Every structure is written in C-alpha cells, then in structure tokens.
Amino acid sequence: MGDVDTLQAALDARFGQGRARREVPLASLSTFRVGGPADLFFEPATGQELVDSVKIARAHGVPLHVLGGGSNVLIHDTGLRGLVVRPRGGTVTPIGDTLVRVDAAVTINGLVRHTIARGLAGLEAWAGTPGTVGGAVYGNAHWQRQNIGDLVESVRLVSRDGALLQVPADRMEFAYDTSRLKRTGEIVVWAAFRVTPGASPDALRATARASLAFRKRTQPLDTPSAGCIFMNPDPVHDRVPDGMPCSAGALVDRAGLKGTAIGGAQVSATHANFIVNTGHATATDVAALVDRCRVAVADQFGVQLHEEIVRLGF
Ligand SMILES: Cc1cc2nc3c(=O)[nH]c(=O)nc-3n(C[C@H](O)[C@H](O)[C@H](O)COP(=O)(O)OP(=O)(O)OC[C@H]3O[C@@H](n4cnc5c(N)ncnc54)[C@H](O)[C@@H]3O)c2cc1C
Missing domain, CATH: 3.90.78.10 (UDP-N-acetylenolpyruvoylglucosamine reductase, C-terminal domain)
Structure with a gap:
C-alpha cells in the first residue's frame, strides 16, 4: 500500500494546504452515526477536483473510498485506510427542456426541490430520500416499486484510473438495488435525469408531501x-x-x-x-x-x- 504522507503532500500540492485532512472522524458523516476515522479525507468541490484526486490516489497506490451522504453505509469501527473522497456542492443544470444534469454531490432532496420549483415533473415522489445523486445512482435507489435508474438518461463517470467516460442508462446495468458501479468501482461525476416540463409546482409539491408523510408513518x-x-x-x-x-x-x-x-x-x-x-x-x-x-x-x-x-x- 502506498504511503499516506506522500499522498497528502501530492494533494496539498494540487489543491492547497489544509484541503486534505488526516484522521477525520466519519461517524458524524454517516446517518448510522457509527464508524472510525479516515486516514486521509478530501472533499472535491468540482468534477475536475474529483477526477484529479482519483488520479493522485491511483498514482500513489493508496486505497480510495467514496462517500456521498453516508445514508446507506456501515463504516467499520477502525475506520477506513487510505483516502476517502466526499464530493461536495455541485449544481443542477438544465439541458434543453427535458433533461437536468446534476452533479454527484447534490442531494436527492435538493434535486427534488429544484425540479418542483421549476414545474419539472418526474422526481417529486423521491422527496425524503436521504443521500446524494452519486449514492442513488450507485445503488439504483428505489421508492415504491420505482428505481431511480428509470429516470436516468446518462451518467458521467470517472474510472479508478482517472479516465472520464459517459455512459447511457442502458449501459449502467441498473437492476434492483444495483448498477454497474458495484462491479467497476467507477465514480459518478454527474447524472442526467429526464424530466417533463410544464407541471404545476403545487401538484408536484402535493406528491412530495405524500411521500414525506408516508415515510414519517412507516420509518x-x-x-x-x-x-x-x-x-x-x-x-x-x-x-x-x-x-x-x-x-x-x-x-x-x-x-x-x-x-x-x-x-x-x-x-x-x-x-x-x-x-x-x-x-x-x-x-x-x-x-x-x-x-x-x-x-x-x-x-x-x-x-x-x-x-x-x-x-x-x-
Ligand atoms: C431513513 C432512511 C430512509 C431511506 N430510504 C430509502 C429509500 O426509500 N430508497 C432507497 O433506495 N434507499 C433509501 N435509503 C438508503 C439511502 O438513502 C440510499 O441508498 C441513498 O441513495 C444513498 O446515497 P448516499 O449519497 O447517502 O450514499 P452513501 O451512503 O454515502 O454511499 C452508498 C454507496 O454509494 C457509493 N457512492 C456514493 N457516492 C458515490 C459516487 N459519487 N460515485 C460512486 N459511488 C458513490 C459509496 O461508495 C457507497 O458504496 C434510506 C436511508 C435512510 C437513512
């Protein structure tokens, strides 16, 4: 295994001192609130920073873990060796009338709020799903017999050796609770979701509220x-x-x-x-x-x- 000191030096050189941190507790970043620290922890703020951090970890032969909202993980009490990357921030960008491109770190709830406010139908029932777009694509999040992969048009991925690729939904191997990412270890940079314009935000909000109420009753x-x-x-x-x-x-x-x-x-x-x-x-x-x-x-x-x-x- 590569050396965490030299990896930190390389991350400092690329991103500036203090961005990559040592021994960062992860329990508070997991909704279970359990688990030990990351040897080294970095929060990429852009797709390019994510790609560069993956390349640097690869070049140093250090294990790489990806964390989204931490809402579907059980992190070992002894923590995670090597580098943990946790993409942060990101935006939702319209592509024409029927697609939105969403960065991996955007939360599902943030995406739902964004589309509802603009009268874009399709994602409103996902209100209340914890976590990020990256984690939802990884595990093909599901809600009441629907899979989020059904709404995906394509996904921008970075491979473990730092190569960027764009993958249409029909090559994502989406199935119940899974996607090709479980096989390849590729990391989501952004995903494009299909939406239907022209809906009434009030009607979409009512659907979202029904989902939230159902969750509150049953979970x-x-x-x-x-x-x-x-x-x-x-x-x-x-x-x-x-x-x-x-x-x-x-x-x-x-x-x-x-x-x-x-x-x-x-x-x-x-x-x-x-x-x-x-x-x-x-x-x-x-x-x-x-x-x-x-x-x-x-x-x-x-x-x-x-x-x-x-x-x-x-
Ligand atoms: C109260 C509660 C209710 C829930 N309800 C539902 C539900 O209705 N339906 C459902 O499907 N799930 C549900 N979940 C589980 C969870 O919300 C989803 O699985 C969610 O999609 C996980 O996203 P995350 O960002 O938190 O992923 P994390 O928990 O951070 O990570 C999960 C996996 O995704 C990988 N990952 C994260 N980001 C990326 C990325 N950018 N690229 C590649 N891989 C990545 C991680 O490495 C890890 O293997 C629920 C969880 C809670 C706590």
Whole structure:
C-alpha cells in the first residue's frame, strides 16, 4: 500500500494546504452515526477536483473510498485506510427542456426541490430520500416499486484510473438495488435525469408531501439508521416459501426479531428492516445484529437475505 504522507503532500500540492485532512472522524458523516476515522479525507468541490484526486490516489497506490451522504453505509469501527473522497456542492443544470444534469454531490432532496420549483415533473415522489445523486445512482435507489435508474438518461463517470467516460442508462446495468458501479468501482461525476416540463409546482409539491408523510408513518426517522438493511428477496431466485411475504422486513418481523438489541443497535419496532442506533452503538454491534437477523431468517424460513447497506472497511 502506498504511503499516506506522500499522498497528502501530492494533494496539498494540487489543491492547497489544509484541503486534505488526516484522521477525520466519519461517524458524524454517516446517518448510522457509527464508524472510525479516515486516514486521509478530501472533499472535491468540482468534477475536475474529483477526477484529479482519483488520479493522485491511483498514482500513489493508496486505497480510495467514496462517500456521498453516508445514508446507506456501515463504516467499520477502525475506520477506513487510505483516502476517502466526499464530493461536495455541485449544481443542477438544465439541458434543453427535458433533461437536468446534476452533479454527484447534490442531494436527492435538493434535486427534488429544484425540479418542483421549476414545474419539472418526474422526481417529486423521491422527496425524503436521504443521500446524494452519486449514492442513488450507485445503488439504483428505489421508492415504491420505482428505481431511480428509470429516470436516468446518462451518467458521467470517472474510472479508478482517472479516465472520464459517459455512459447511457442502458449501459449502467441498473437492476434492483444495483448498477454497474458495484462491479467497476467507477465514480459518478454527474447524472442526467429526464424530466417533463410544464407541471404545476403545487401538484408536484402535493406528491412530495405524500411521500414525506408516508415515510414519517412507516420509518423510524427520529433515530439514526441507514434505511433498509436487506434487499427484499426475489420469490423465485431466493426460494421464498409459498405464503411467505417477499419483504425482508416482514421476514425479520416473523422471525420474532423486532426490538432485538445487541449493544446499542436495535431492530426497529417501527420497521423491522431498519436497524437503529439507540445512542451508543458501534459498527460491530450493528454488524452482529445484521448477522443475527440473516441467520434467524435463513434458519426459520430457508430464505437467504442479502444486504442492501454497503459495508466499508470490513
Ligand atoms: C431513513 C432512511 C430512509 C431511506 N430510504 C430509502 C429509500 O426509500 N430508497 C432507497 O433506495 N434507499 C433509501 N435509503 C438508503 C439511502 O438513502 C440510499 O441508498 C441513498 O441513495 C444513498 O446515497 P448516499 O449519497 O447517502 O450514499 P452513501 O451512503 O454515502 O454511499 C452508498 C454507496 O454509494 C457509493 N457512492 C456514493 N457516492 C458515490 C459516487 N459519487 N460515485 C460512486 N459511488 C458513490 C459509496 O461508495 C457507497 O458504496 C434510506 C436511508 C435512510 C437513512
């Protein structure tokens, strides 16, 4: 593994002293509020800074991790070795009437607010989805049987060796909870979303409010979590027995695990596919509880649950 000191010197030379920082705690940058520090941490403010930081990390042979809003990750208690890049800022730019180009660091909520205010329909139901465009494209975020990839026209990516490429949606390998980025490690610089102009902002706002209200009713939003822990099983591929729900939360619930706790991690009483941090959880507590849920569902129902959250540093 390359040397973090020489990497820092190279980042300082390119971006100026103080931009890349050592031993930065990551727990507060993850919605779970768990995890240790990054050896080295850098927040690119532009696409070019993102590309250059990827190239510099590559040239120094140092591991590179990408963090968006931290709303779907479980970061190890010992933190992350090498460089963590967390794109920040960014803008939403119209391209003609029916596309918006959105930088990776823009939050989904920011994007929703932007399109609603301009009467651009398509993204309003995604109101309340935590995280950034980069993270949403990576995991093809879903909401009520829709995948965000269905709204994507193309994505600008940087490969792990620093090459830029533009990929149309049909080559993004979007499927339930996944995209080609899980295979390639490519990083989102921006994504272009299709929108329909001419909608009434009030009507779009009403849809957004309905999504927010539904989330408030069904999710434990007042306690730190990373959203759903497991993907919903596929009835055929995952051999869900007849009469069993194809819902990971319902299976965890039927296994009797609602409310079960390990250390400060607890299976939410509101939504059994959420694990919440009741105050002093560690990543080790969360990981142990995830494993307990997985084993219980496999033992009782023969269904193998797969994780939706991304473990970093494990
Ligand atoms: C209360 C709550 C409710 C949620 N509801 C939903 C929901 O309805 N639907 C849903 O799908 N998810 C939901 N989630 C999970 C989460 O919001 C989404 O997965 C979100 O898209 C993650 O984005 P992020 O920016 O936070 O990604 P992070 O958590 O920061 O990262 C997730 C993964 O994406 C990668 N990544 C981040 N940025 C980039 C980038 N620029 N390029 C390449 N890879 C990148 C990271 O390396 C990591 O592997 C919920 C989470 C919470 C806490």
